[in-house]
Amino acid sequence: MTAPGSITYLPDCDNVTYEKPVTFVNITPWNDVHHTPGTHIVAFAAETITTFATGDIIGAFTQTGLCAGMVAFTENGAGLVLSGDDIHTTSTDGFVSDELISYGLFRPSTGETFDLKVDYDPNLDNSGLFHFNSMSAITNVKMSAISVSEIYEGSIHIYPNPSPGIFNIEGVAGKAEITIFNAFGEEVLYKDMASPGQVDLTGQPKGIYFIRITTEKGMHFEKLVVN
Template sequence: MRKTTLLFIWSLMISSFASAQTSTEQFETESVGSTNFTDNGVIFNTLSTVATYKVNVIQAGGWNGIAADNRFIDNTGTATSQNANSSLAIKTTSNLFKVNRFWAYLGDANGNLGSAGTVTITGRLSGVTKFTQTKTTGFTASTGSTNGYTLIDMTNLNGQNYSNIVIDELRITIGGNFRYMKLDAFTWVKDSSIVLAANDVKTFKKETRIYPNPTSGPITINTIENTRFEIYSHAGELVKTFNAVKGASQADISDLPKGIYILKSASEAHKIIKE
């Protein structure tokens, strides 16, 4: 019964605050060599495995989804024949997101198109894999009409729609003979309604107690184990973090504006009202 009530509350929050904003990052205003980018007020970090991915610039070397542009993310200089299965992760801690599509240029160690390879796309939330799919066909083999870029459409990836899944990390891993990857026109959704989807709300076997709620600032968190908590605004922005010890711990949100916040750990989430 308690779980059903919690899901109902989250459903109300979804309908009350729904304000999804779709944005496309084209990297044209990002600094060359940067390992992060900012779009629609959200900072994304780019995390690399095997090869190193950064913002790069080549005249007419990118693709904004309609025409060639200049800046993109790639692993130039580290795309060698030995560096197999490199991956690029796009991750944020300030706002959860959904992904509609992105464009990827996929080549061998010399950047040549037409190699046989694979692309695995994985979405994660708080370190938990929410989906993973491997694309094995349909890659652009010549510059042609898309400047050599392949559309990765999350609304129809291997026949499935992953564009409505809330994540905080998108990981793209190239396999087979692919060694070089450029990424451009990253289209994503900033969902200002909640920081977790209803089916991502979990609870401990014994419920954590938070009081008073509503609060003018001070709150007590009574938990059954040492737990790290994060507080998000209803716009999905991380505004405060703190560690609670087993038993009763004190926290204070007096410095935050009045409104609705989400107190979130790795396994549960609670709505807090600041008066």
């Protein structure tokens, strides 16, 4: 303030509640992103929305394969914040200036990984290179499957699906770790289980979830619908 004044506080401050911020859980085969001060924003235009499915996770990669930007796609779209290399650290933790940006997609419902080829909006930074404090918009995306992440091709059966919240799981050989994520990539349930078993999502909102079943033979991914 440059002149005398007063501050008015809201009444009943003791009743103000704090809501814990949403934490993104990395369920991809990629490294965790190290967030740095220098960034490049990449938006996905409305016309690209039909390319993706809710729950898809989009990553941006340096030319050495480091994931330096990651976001879960929702029905409202997605925007990537790419991290530049922090000169104050000894390791490379992001893009360097003028480095080519590569994109990939991980689909939790199937465990598939896709390579993304993109076109940029010519009215913004459309070089395809990382620039500090810059912004780009992607107007077109082409996907090509490149791998399946350790999928366990057993006889796992999850039913009923859709369900009001109770899902039965059969066909898991031995012990398994069960992890369930919502459409935003947030972990909502974790448990150890031996087949046959059951998971209970009756306390969760209706919508789409993804289950990851991890055994010594690999991983099984499947989409669950709570109706």
